[in-house]
Amino acid sequence: MQKHQEDGRVLAGGQSLIPLLALRLARPALLIDLARxxxxxxxxxxxxxxxxxxxxxxxxxxxxxxxxxxxxxxxxxxxxxxxxxxxxxxxxxxxxxxxxxxxxxxxxxxxxxxxxxxxxxxxxxxxxxxxxxxxxxxxxxxxxxxxxxxxxxPGPGPSTGFSFHEVSRRSGDFAMVGVAAAVAVEEGSISGARLCLTGVADRPVLATAPELGLLGVAPDRGVFEAAGEAIAARLRPPTDLHGSAEYRRQLALVLVARALRSASQRARGDNEDRREGAPA
Ligand SMILES: Cc1cc2nc3c(=O)[nH]c(=O)nc-3n(C[C@H](O)[C@H](O)[C@H](O)COP(=O)(O)OP(=O)(O)OC[C@H]3O[C@@H](n4cnc5c(N)ncnc54)[C@H](O)[C@@H]3O)c2cc1C
Structure with a gap:
């Protein structure tokens, strides 16, 4: 890489790079295989x-x-x-x-x-x-x-639950919208939350508990839906052949509320919703 700079490209699993090479969308002069x-x-x-x-x-x-x-x-x-x-x-x-x-x-x-x-x-x-x-x-x-x-x-913090939810056209496709969430619940109220959306911008979009109005409040459906609405209102997602910007914004709203809810349930040790969001 030192010698070839932009002319060289490392090859890892090849699951994205090989299709790019096949379509001539990438034309590196040299491939450096990291496999060994x-x-x-x-x-x-x-x-x-x-x-x-x-x-x-x-x-x-x-x-x-x-x-x-x-x-x-x-x-x-x-x-x-x-x-x-x-x-x-x-x-x-x-x-x-x-x-x-x-x-x-x-x-x-x-x-x-x-x-x-x-x-x-x-x-x-x-x-x-x-x-x-x-x-x-x-x-x-x-x-x-x-x-x-x-x-x-870093290891999971105390009293913290996690969840990942996404919607894609078919099982295995890239997400139209995906949400990763971490929620900490202590003595009945939310002591921390971070979530990140994928598929809605050119990079992951992060939001934390204070921005979401979640800090110190009791975890319930209403506050999670309000957080979903707050995030959705600030997104400018792309329109493409899989879905419009408006549809993605609506998905973001629903998935944020859902991800926060299941993460907070797990933080409280309630795993009843384990099946939710799990792909087949
Ligand atoms: C049909 C299909 C469906 C897929 N669906 C999804 C999906 O739903 N979600 C999803 O996230 N991905 C999906 N992928 C992509 C898959 O996750 C790829 O494995 C991943 O994007 C790239 O990892 P790779 O190891 O195959 O990297 P490669 O294809 O080998 O490399 C990808 C790029 O990263 C660079 N690179 C790789 N490793 C390093 C490194 N260590 N340091 C610096 N640069 C590096 C390469 O130079 C190249 O530019 C899908 C792929 C296919 C073929």
């Missing part, structure tokens, strides 16, 4: 959370008991990506580096305040907060000679 770098495929504990190497396959992360325990939001969102065959090749890092505005994982890492470790042979490593990593359609803070090496996700 064992250090990039490590998955383990990191402080109270987890460290996921960029080359960890999506399916491996989805099936990992450690991911389910330390990053349940990631485990939930991975199931919505494409189909098992694609997740068996596609990598966690590849999805983040590709930065599709409708992808699930960017919304997850922003919600969870993950740190993304990137490296170049000239300048060594630097760490980028997930909220600063995505800078537009298929564009990230990665420089031409850098690769993403590791994703560090």
């Amino acid at each position: 770098i064992a250090e990039l495929a490590r998955l383990g504990e990191w402080e109270g959370g987890i460290s996921i190497g960029a080359m960890v396959r999506q399916r491996v992360a989805e099936r990992s008991p450690l991911v389910r325990q330390r990053a349940p939001l990631l485990a939930a969102a991975l199931k919505f990506i494409a189909h098992p065959a694609i997740r068996s090749r596609g990598t966690v890092g590849g999805s983040l580096a590709h930065a599709d505005p409708a992808a699930e994982l960017p919304a997850v890492v922003v919600t969870l305040e993950a740190e993304l470790v990137v490296a170049s042979s000239e300048r060594g490593e630097r760490t980028i907060p997930a909220a600063d990593f995505f800078s537009g359609h298929y564009t990230t803070a990665l420089l031409a000679d850098e690769i993403l090496t590791e994703i560090r996700i």
Whole structure:
């Protein structure tokens, strides 16, 4: 990468890059395959959370008991990506580096305040907060000679529940709108909330408890619907052949309320809604 800069491209799982090459939408002079770098495929504990190497396959992360325990939001969102065959090749890092505005994982890492470790042979490593990593359609803070090496996700806070909801045209399609949510409930009131939408802008759209009017209030349907309305009103989603901006705004409203409600139920230990939002 140091030598070839923009002419070189790294190949991870190939699930986005190979179709781009086939369609001649990308024409790198050189492909650098990361598949044999064992250090990039490590998955383990990191402080109270987890460290996921960029080359960890999506399916491996989805099936990992450690991911389910330390990053349940990631485990939930991975199931919505494409189909098992694609997740068996596609990598966690590849999805983040590709930065599709409708992808699930960017919304997850922003919600969870993950740190993304990137490296170049000239300048060594630097760490980028997930909220600063995505800078537009298929564009990230990665420089031409850098690769993403590791994703560090802090452990779940106390009394915090998580949920991921999305609507797509067919099972396995990219989301028209998706919502990742984390809600903390202490002594009957909301002590923290973060949520992030995908599919509604050129990058993940984050909202936190104070902006949503959720801090210190009792979790109930009315406050979650009001939060959904507040977010939907500020969105300017795209219109495309899958749905109009107005339809996406309505989806955002409904999915935000639904994601907040199921995350708060899980925060209180009520898992009755576990089936909700789970893809087949
Ligand atoms: C039919 C189909 C349906 C899909 N549906 C979904 C979906 O619903 N949701 C979703 O999120 N994704 C979906 N995908 C995409 C899938 O998740 C890809 O696996 C992912 O986008 C890219 O990961 P990859 O490992 O395959 O990366 P690659 O395709 O190998 O690379 C993608 C891009 O990222 C760069 N890159 C990869 N790894 C790194 C790294 N470590 N450092 C720097 N740059 C890197 C590459 O150079 C390339 O530009 C779908 C794919 C297919 C084929």
